[in-house]
Amino acid sequence: MTFKIASMEISLSWKTILPTLLAILIAQRVYANHQWHRKYKFPNRIPGLPIFGNTFQLPPMQQGIWARDQAKKYGEMFTVQFGIQTWVFLNSSRVVHDLLEKRSSIYSSRVHLPMAQTIMSGGCRVLLMPYSDRWRAIRKVMHSILNKQSMGTFAPFQELESRHLLYDYLKTPDLWHVANQRFANSVIMSVVFGKRLELDNPNTKELFETSTEIVQAMQPGASLVDALPIFENLPQWLQWWRPRGIRAHEKCKRVYQREVDDIKRRIEAGTARDCFALQFLRTPEAHAFGPTQLLFSLGSLMEAGTDTSRMVISQLLCAAILDPRWAATARRQLDGVCGANAERLPEFADRGHLPYISAVTKEAMRWRPMAPIGMPHCLVADDEYEGFRWPKGTVFTWNATSIALDENEFEDPMRFWPERFLNEDLDNVLKGHLGFGPGRRMCSGYHVGDGNVWIVIARLLYCFDFEAGEGGEIDSLRVPWIEHRHAPFPLKIKIRSPAHAALVEREGKIATETVY
Numbered sequence: 001m002t003f004k005i006a007s008m009e010i011s012l013s014w015k016t017i018l019p020t021l022l023a024i025l026i027a028q029r030v031y032a033n034h035q036w037h038r039k040y041k042f043p044n045r046i047p048g049l050p051i052f053g054n055t056f057q058l059p060p061m062q063q064g065i066w067a068r069d070q071a072k073k074y075g076e077m078f079t080v081q082f083g084i085q086t087w088v089f090l091n092s093s094r095v096v097h098d099l100l101e102k103r104s105s106i107y108s109s110r111v112h113l114p115m116a117q118t119i120m121s122g123g124c125r126v127l128l129m130p131y132s133d134r135w136r137a138i139r140k141v142m143h144s145i146l147n148k149q150s151m152g153t154f155a156p157f158q159e160l161e162s163r164h165l166l167y168d169y170l171k172t173p174d175l176w177h178v179a180n181q182r183f184a185n186s187v188i189m190s191v192v193f194g195k196r197l198e199l200d201n202p203n204t205k206e207l208f209e210t211s212t213e214i215v216q217a218m219q220p221g222a223s224l225v226d227a228l229p230i231f232e233n234l235p236q237w238l239q240w241w242r243p244r245g246i247r248a249h250e251k252c253k254r255v256y257q258r259e260v261d262d263i264k265r266r267i268e269a270g271t272a273r274d275c276f277a278l279q280f281l282r283t284p285e286a287h288a289f290g291p292t293q294l295l296f297s298l299g300s301l302m303e304a305g306t307d308t309s310r311m312v313i314s315q316l317l318c319a320a321i322l323d324p325r326w327a328a329t330a331r332r333q334l335d336g337v338c339g340a341n342a343e344r345l346p347e348f349a350d351r352g353h354l355p356y357i358s359a360v361t362k363e364a365m366r367w368r369p370m371a372p373i374g375m376p377h378c379l380v381a382d383d384e385y386e387g388f389r390w391p392k393g394t395v396f397t398w399n400a401t402s403i404a405l406d407e408n409e410f411e412d413p414m415r416f417w418p419e420r421f422l423n424e425d426l427d428n429v430l431k432g433h434l435g436f437g438p439g440r441r442m443c444s445g446y447h448v449g450d451g452n453v454w455i456v457i458a459r460l461l462y463c464f465d466f467e468a469g470e471g472g473e474i475d476s477l478r479v480p481w482i483e484h485r486h487a488p489f490p491l492k493i494k495i496r497s498p499a500h501a502a503l504v505e506r507e508g509k510i511a512t513e514t515v516y
């Protein structure tokens with residue numbers, strides 16, 4: 001009886017305590033939510049699902065077109081919820097300039113990615129690093145080696161690899177996409193490690209596999225814990241993704257170390273060419289953050305510097321067949337400088353006499369942005385702007401495709417029209433477009449990227465004619481530029497004349513036989 005009474009007493013008290021506790025918790029949550037909404041104010045929010053927000057609305061491909069449609073509907077800025085992250089899309093160069101450039105000191109961090117950055121990269125991948133002393137120190141060294149004055153060190157690599165590219169186009173025109181990839185990979189291998197790409201070397205294959213793995217790991221939704229970082233609090237033995245991440249990390253360290261050991265051997269033997277790694281290894285700051293950071297600083301450059309150039313070159317060829325007008329203008333200027341009868345190949349030294357090719361290069365950075373919805377920049381302190389208030393941790397990105405194709409930004413934006421860049425800012429490769437990103441986080445290798453595209457397009461247009469291949473109309477907004485297993489669009493390539501064939505044969509063959 002007593003027990004019964006006691007148990008009744010207990011159950012009675014729980015019956016009252018539990019709902020009361022629950023009510024307090026809900027009230028607290030509602031109050032916190034209310035306070036949060038009073039404190040912070042976001043631009044137009046795109047309606048989404050409870051809990052998941054807009055996560056399932058972002059398509060895996062053609063994200064740029066999706067984001068452009070949203071910008072048309074929601075205006076200069078809009079807000080979306082991807083998992084637990086709040087993203088603000090900046091849809092005009094005005095707001096990009098005001099926030100990501102002018103306030104770059106608080107808009108330049110990265111989203112926390114427990115799988116891609118913490119585990120797979122040991123926190124050391126430059127592209128994914130938070131804005132920190134370490135990131136600033138490494139970027140400073142990168143800048144000191146990759147600045148405009150140092151381009152004389154890297155231009156010979158680009159010169160040689162572009163001659164090899166011409167030879168590949170002459171001999172195996174149907175494999176032009178493979179030639180583009182070989183060119184981009186070999187330039188970056190030379191720039192970073194001072195040696196050419198050896199296609200059949202398994203070490204090379206492994207090195208480039210690591211890039212593919214991290215690109216895949218960075219895709220939204222690739223890993224649950226990156227979408228919902230709360231899962232990183234699970235005990236390590238329950239984190240099923242961890243062993244895969246550790247394996248990828250160890251593989252990266254092993255393949256990067258192999259390259260570092262190789263260049264150290266060449267330095268000792270006195271056979272190393274001047275390159276990024278050679279200079280980097282001599283810089284005390286490069287060693288300040290330990291051996292893993294040193295390896296990943298070199299690896300990060302390899303990863304960031306390959307696919308980017310390859311894709312922009314493909315875009316240019318596509319633009320040439322869709323609108324032959326600009327290609328004809330470029331050809332006229334090239335013939336004026338190098339002779340109409342294949343007298344010689346265009347050189348970097350001709351750049352001052354070939355302004356149209358520089359304008360073509362800038363227009364290529366605008367036309368179909370390589371990062372279609374920009375790259376996430378994370379805010380590190382609460383901020384206010386034009387009546388909006390954002391908490392730290394909000395993610396900002398420049399809506400690259402939308403801005404590039406907006407007629408308020410560019411006259412006749414759909415047209416590939418290099419003339420728009422023939423102005424007093426022509427020689428400033430960053431000015432007038434966002435192809436290399438905004439603010440402090442902008443591309444570290446932009447001089448190399450610009451040089452790659454400039455020399456390749458000058459030489460290809462001088463030597464070859466390009467026409468649409470069979471396979472229907474090309475929708476240049478939907479071409480899968482990232483594709484590397486097959487050509488992203490049908491293209492027919494013909495050498496201009498027997499004299500041009502002889503020039504390519506002569507200059508290209510030597511390039512294919514050069515070994516270092």
Ligand code: HEM
Nearest residue numbers: 127304305308309375436437438441442443444445448449
């Ligand atoms: C045409 C070629 C290239 C294009 C269009 C390009 C574009 C970009 C873009 C859009 C970003 C992101 C910027 C941001 O987050 O705001 C970036 C970052 C980066 N790029 Fe490039 N890039 C190119 C070539 C290269 C090359 C050749 C290298 C190396 C030599 C390189 C190294 C990097 C690095 C290290 C980062 C990471 C910067 C950071 O997060 O601090 N890029 N690039």
